[in-house]
Amino acid sequence: MPQPAHSVQTPDTVQGLDAVIRDVVEPLAEQVDQAGAFPRDGVRALAAAGALGLLSDPEFGGSGADLRQAAGVVERLAGVCGSTAMVLLMHYAAVSVIEAHGPETVRRAIAEGRHLSTLAFSEKGSRSHFWAPVGTAAQDGSGDVLLNARKSWVTSAGEADSYVWSSRPLRAAGPMTLWLVPSDSAGLEVHGDYDGFGLRGNASSPVGAKDVRVPETARLAADGQGLATALELALPRFLVLSAAFCTGVSEALLTLAAEHLRTTRLEHLRQTLAEQPLARRDYALLRLRADAARTFLDDTLAALDTGRPDATSRVLQVKALAAETTAEVADGVMRLCGGSAFRRELGVERRFRDALAARVMAPTTEALYDFCGRAGLGLPLFEEAR
Numbered sequence: 001m002p003q004p005a006h007s008v009q010t011p012d013t014v015q016g017l018d019a020v021i022r023d024v025v026e027p028l029a030e031q032v033d034q035a036g037a038f039p040r041d042g043v044r045a046l047a048a049a050g051a052l053g054l055l056s057d058p059e060f061g062g063s064g065a066d067l068r069q070a071a072g073v074v075e076r077l078a079g080v081c082g083s084t085a086m087v088l089l090m091h092y093a094a095v096s097v098i099e100a101h102g103p104e105t106v107r108r109a110i111a112e113g114r115h116l117s118t119l120a121f122s123e124k125g126s127r128s129h130f131w132a133p134v135g136t137a138a139q140d141g142s143g144d145v146l147l148n149a150r151k152s153w154v155t156s157a158g159e160a161d162s163y164v165w166s167s168r169p170l171r172a173a174g175p176m177t178l179w180l181v182p183s184d185s186a187g188l189e190v191h192g193d194y195d196g197f198g199l200r201g202n203a204s205s206p207v208g209a210k211d212v213r214v215p216e217t218a219r220l221a222a223d224g225q226g227l228a229t230a231l232e233l234a235l236p237r238f239l240v241l242s243a244a245f246c247t248g249v250s251e252a253l254l255t256l257a258a259e260h261l262r263t264t265r266l267e268h269l270r271q272t273l274a275e276q277p278l279a280r281r282d283y284a285l286l287r288l289r290a291d292a293a294r295t296f297l298d299d300t301l302a303a304l305d306t307g308r309p310d311a312t313s314r315v316l317q318v319k320a321l322a323a324e325t326t327a328e329v330a331d332g333v334m335r336l337c338g339g340s341a342f343r344r345e346l347g348v349e350r351r352f353r354d355a356l357a358a359r360v361m362a363p364t365t366e367a368l369y370d371f372c373g374r375a376g377l378g379l380p381l382f383e384e385a386r
Helices: 013-035 040-048 067-080 082-101 104-111 226-263 277-306 311-342 348-355 365-376
Strands: 117-120 136-139 144-154 162-167 177-182 188-190 205-215
Touching: 013 040, 013 067, 013 082, 013 348, 040 082, 067 082, 067 226, 067 277, 082 104, 082 117, 082 162, 082 177, 082 226, 082 348, 117 144, 144 162, 144 177, 162 226, 177 205, 177 226, 226 277, 226 311, 226 348, 277 311, 311 348, 311 365
Parallel strands: 117 162
Antiparallel strands: 136 144, 144 205, 162 177, 188 205
């Protein structure tokens, strides 16, 4: 990733990001989508404004913001550029592990806006079952570790400075071990450019590892404890921020729909579309669905803030609810705006495509339904955990 200017921590870092989102990210969003280009300029500007270090320890130059503030940033970004929002979302998920178990040098670089990271969990062999890596880690006899894997759907592939990488354990029992792998490590290869339906600039490509050498000190948490670490740190942050992403996309879609309904006229009736009862009804139903999802997200954050007993359940539920809601809102807005929604200039079709991503990102909606059912019925979340 290109080096941004050094960012100075200020008490209003979150508010300061609004100007970057408005003046840099939003004007580039359509170009990022059409070209399928990684939003380097937007990420660089966000880094300089303190976004990469938003959740980092102030001791190292970070802002020390909380998850609610990060959710607000992701929501605002998602409303204007889903690709940029997803890059930052995955960075924050990776940082949760790095802050707890990573080296001081990397933590400081993230806090100062000089290091972008991401998760590399999903694999070709186990697909969206991120909790069951088939990639391996083995000692080479010199004290180093060799990693071999075929990772899939790695956001910021080839653009991030590091990957929080999962593998089978080195020696210990357990399903997973985590490693901090520099993206310039010999033996890492990004397999092709991402050319997707939505989030076209998030560089979500497969990454292969062939005998990638890392020191054993690159391990994040204890050998074999990677799944526990992911469930404690990365997964809750990913799920909550994914819900914030969905909320941002839904809000943008409804704003566009409202403007279209207010300004588009049926000349033969001398009325706007907003004056049609059926259009108002359909808009109201979509507004209600989006507001309900936002309320659920707020309640999830409140449960985490106060340590409520239902916090774990809320975290498992929030992405499933938000992902399905934003997909329904996107479909409804397309119907409300009719043929106009198919034109790029209205801005609906880009957000429609971005809105469908969350339901298929691991853990998928179907997997989350299963997790919620298991948790509610007193069963372990994973069969492997028995």
